[in-house]
Amino acid sequence: MLPLASNSDPNFRSKTIKTPLPNPSLQVTADHNLKQVDAPVYSPGPNDVLLHIKATGVCGSDIHFWKSGRIGSLVVEGDCILGHEAAGVVLQCGDGVTDLKPGDRVAVEPGVPCGDCFLCQDGRYNLCEDVQFAGVYPYDGTIQRYKVHPAKWCHRLPDNVTCSEGALLEPLSVVMHGIKSAGLSLGRGAVICGAGPIGLIALTSARASGAHPLVITDLEPRRLDFAKKFVPSCLTYQVDRNLDAESNAKMIRALFGVETRQGGGEYVAPETVLECTGVENSVVTACYTARRGGTVMVIGVGKSIMNNLPFMHLSLAEIDLKFINRYRDTWPTGLQCLAGKILDLKPLVTHTFPLENALDALNTCADLSNGSIKVQIVDEKDHVL
CATH class of the missing domain: 3.90.180.10 (Medium-chain alcohol dehydrogenases, catalytic domain)
Known part of the structure; x- marks a missing residue:
């Protein structure tokens, strides 16, 4: 495989050329x-x-x-x-x-x-x-x-x-790889943590994938306002800095309703959480937000070591905590999403x-x-x- 062109790569063998415009x-x-x-x-x-x-x-x-x-x-x-x-x-x-x-x-x-x-x-x-x-x-x-x-x-x-x-297409590819790995389900609820570019692409992609209802969270109210205009059917939650992760998760879950099946057990709590910030407290909140047997997909990039993950909660609830590294085989399908107006x-x-x-x-x-x-x-x- 030939290396990328890089003036800092000693293996690069191509010659420099002159152009009428600077670089x-x-x-x-x-x-x-x-x-x-x-x-x-x-x-x-x-x-x-x-x-x-x-x-x-x-x-x-x-x-x-x-x-x-x-x-x-x-x-x-x-x-x-x-x-x-x-x-x-x-x-x-x-x-x-x-x-x-x-x-x-x-x-x-x-x-x-x-x-x-x-x-x-x-x-x-x-x-x-x-x-x-x-x-x-x-x-x-x-x-x-x-x-x-x-x-x-x-x-x-x-x-x-x-x-x-x-x-x-590059940030869309990140989201597409995350959604595929998380396995969003048609008509099943999902939460997106973070209303930055990745979170907003995840929100509209989750909507196109048929997940419902959708809740997106952020600390910044202006980004939540943008999310509501971008995907009007979504619900928004402004993370409360004065609450701990478990308390914020309880507030998020309440947006999905409180219906239970006969004999107990969660029914409408979100099955999938797409964590798009990488911030430790947000990852912990995501872990408490997903329903038992659900999936937390960490798409965001965080610090090298996180010390506060609720290990026993994840274990007892059999919540899958999953991760992705960039993407693979997403560009052709991403192009179809844009060309076919599935996503704008x-x-x-x-x-x-x-x-x-x-x-x-x-x-x-x-x-x-x-x-x-x-x-x-x-x-x-x-x-x-």
């Missing part, structure tokens, strides 16, 4: 700073394409790498271009590329697995330990004008799907910034007082070489 990029540094600099432009190697990135969404992980310098074992040890939620236009094709041509609009699947390990061979390539993931040191990401990427991991956009929507994610993009002002985009995303949901960085320059 502005947004890079994170090992000392927790951001800088906007022109990056090299590489020619596509065999089986690669050179892309003009037209839209990149800012993800919470980009903020984590900037502010904390790491996510679990993923550590920023040097300069690295951020960004992985992207779509763009093919400019050049390397030798061996037959499925794409210059001018094609594509969504970028940012992870390039090794293809040889037992997980890749088993089809679980999202768990590959040697994955080269765009925007994770040392592999440069998509907040730049020009990027080389393997053609295999570029998915052609239908004519009725914009590059902005194409860039939303366009309202989630509340702020856009030109590539040259990418730093402002990250600052806007990092400050919740700005009221952003999904911030995107776009490049309207002509894609010429």
Whole structure:
């Protein structure tokens, strides 16, 4: 498997090329700073394409790498271009590329697995330990004008799907993998913890999947107001900071009613909880919210160690506490959801910034007082070489 184009990857063998336009990029540094600099432009190697990135969404992980310098074992040890939620236009094709041509609009699947390990061979390539993931040191990401990427991991956009929507396929893929793993049931209740971009995509996807009723929770009332407008049939719950996790869970469960079957036992309590924040207290609340025999699917990214999980409650209630790592085999189906208008994610993009002002985009995303949901960085320059 050929490596991603990265000026920090010693195995990368392609040559730099000159372009009539500069290649502005947004890079994170090992000392927790951001800088906007022109990056090299590489020619596509065999089986690669050179892309003009037209839209990149800012993800919470980009903020984590900037502010904390790491996510679990993923550590920023040097300069690295951020960004992985992207779509763009093919400019050049390397030798061996037959499925794409210059001018094609594509969504970028940012992870390039090794293809040889037992997980890749088993089809679980999202768990590959040697994955080269765009925007994770040392592999440069998509907040730049020009990027080389393997053609295999570029998915052609239908004519009725914009590059902005194409860039939303990455967070949609996270949700799709979580929903598939959780096994949402038609007509069964579900809770979504967190009304950020992932939580809101989970909310509308759960609705499209037939789960009902739906409750979404958050600390921020403005995000809950947005959720209610985005999916009018949902119920909302503002998490009470003055209550413990078990008490908040009791309030959430009350929204589903109190009906019981003869002989006792929960009937309408939520079967599935999609935890989309990764915050420890929210995960604990989710554990107390799911009904006995239910499922808690942790989609959000949290801290490395959580000490307060209610182990015996989970055990006695036989609640499945499950996790996902990114996604696999989701881009084709995600494209069908957008092209077929099963999902409309366009309202989630509340702020856009030109590539040259990418730093402002990250600052806007990092400050919740700005009221952003999904911030995107776009490049309207002509894609010429």
